[in-house]
Amino acid sequence: MHEPFVVVFLGPLGTYSHQVNLPASNQLLPVADARVSDAVASRAAHAGVIPQENSIFGSVAETYDALRKPNVGFVQGEVVLKVQHCLLAPRGVKRDDIRCIKSHEQALGQCRGFLAQYFPAASLEKMPSTAAAAKAVLGSCDSAAICSSICTTVFDGLEILYEGIQDQDSNYTRFYILSATRNTTLPPPTYPIPGQTRCLIRLSSVSNDASRPPLIMQLLAALALPVSRLDRRPQLESTQLFQDVYFVEVAREDTDHSERWILGIERAIENVRTVGSEAELLGIW
Numbered sequence: 002m003h004e005p006f007v008v009v010f011l012g013p014l015g016t017y018s019h020q021v022n023l024p025a026s027n028q029l030l031p032v033a034d035a036r037v038s039d040a041v042a043s044r045a046a047h048a049g050v051i052p053q054e055n056s057i058f059g060s061v062a063e064t065y066d067a068l069r070k071p072n073v074g075f076v077q078g079e080v081v082l083k084v085q086h087c088l089l090a091p092r093g094v095k096r097d098d099i100r101c102i103k104s105h106e107q108a109l110g111q112c113r114g115f116l117a118q119y120f121p122a123a124s125l126e127k128m129p130s131t132a133a134a135a136k137a138v139l140g141s142c143d144s145a146a147i148c149s150s151i152c153t154t155v156f157d158g159l160e161i162l163y164e165g166i167q168d169q170d171s172n173y174t175r176f177y178i179l180s181a182t183r184n185t186t187l188p189p190p191t192y193p194i195p196g197q198t199r200c201l202i203r204l205s206s207v208s209n210d211a212s213r214p215p216l217i218m219q220l221l222a223a224l225a226l227p228v229s230r231l232d233r234r235p236q237l238e239s240t241q242l243f244q245d246v247y248f249v250e251v252a253r254e255d256t257d258h259s260e261r262w263i264l265g266i267e268r269a270i271e272n273v274r275t276v277g278s279e280a281e282l283l284g285i286w
């Protein structure tokens with residue numbers, strides 16, 4: 002018997018992370034708060050599902066904050082999920098009773114228009130996840146949660162007041178599949194398509210001269226790869242104010258041979274280090 006391949010996701014049951022389509026052989030385990038990357042780094046799980054970007058609200062800040070840490074793991078795949086938000090309340094609670102709406106920051110952000118139009122006076126409460134919000138409103142007489150309709154089957158006593166409340170009908174979230182090391186082999190099928198087509202690189206400048214802030218352009222010029230997306234978060238423990246860490250994704254051209262492409266990426270990372278900046282390969286998939 003093989004040991005099960007354990008994948009952690011942002012819990013409790015009923016989150017969008019839980020609904021990401023993974024191979025059936027995986028053993029799925031919910032973890033609380035934003036502890037998914039910690040569970041992967043500490044080898045409590047083989048891999049984890051982390052939300053990376055939403056088509057309405059943008060990058061998931063807490064994911065990039067986790068990716069700033071040393072030894073954060075290695076992105077081995079991506080999965081895109083269609084997200085349809087609902088407003089759920091305990092059975093019997095009416096629209097006019099609602100004073101407080103709870104959810105994950107991303108879900109509150111994806112439904113800003115709906116909230117402003119239908120609940121301009123309600124207080125908004127940020128929760129660790131959408132399903133944590135659903136669980137928290139159980140038994141309340143004046144609170145509702147923004148979450149997936151699946152939460153009505155996970156938690157008894159909730160009903161749907163509104164469906165499809167995100168600001169655009171088309172709403173997708175992209176998740177990274179994070180493993181502990183580059184050498185972890187994910188069980189097939191691979192995500193999303195066979196053949197490695199993307200990589201994620203973390204870049205930061207090392208500069209002690211406050212009068213000459215590092216130029217992003219210099220980092221990217223040293224990297225000299227066709228960057229397809231760029232994210233930025235404050236650098237932790239930097240010697241200067243407002244120094245940033247950059248996360249770049251590079252997409253492989255169809256004409257590029259996979260192994261040659263990976264060698265090129267490794268060489269580009271060495272080149273950034275040669276000019277005195279930091280570069281780390283955080284994923285290939």
Ligand SMILES: O=C(O)C(=O)Cc1ccccc1
Nearest residue numbers: 016017018105107130131174
């Ligand atoms: O809280 C959840 O359900 C998550 O998985 C994070 C999230 C929240 C909103 C949209 C997509 C992912």
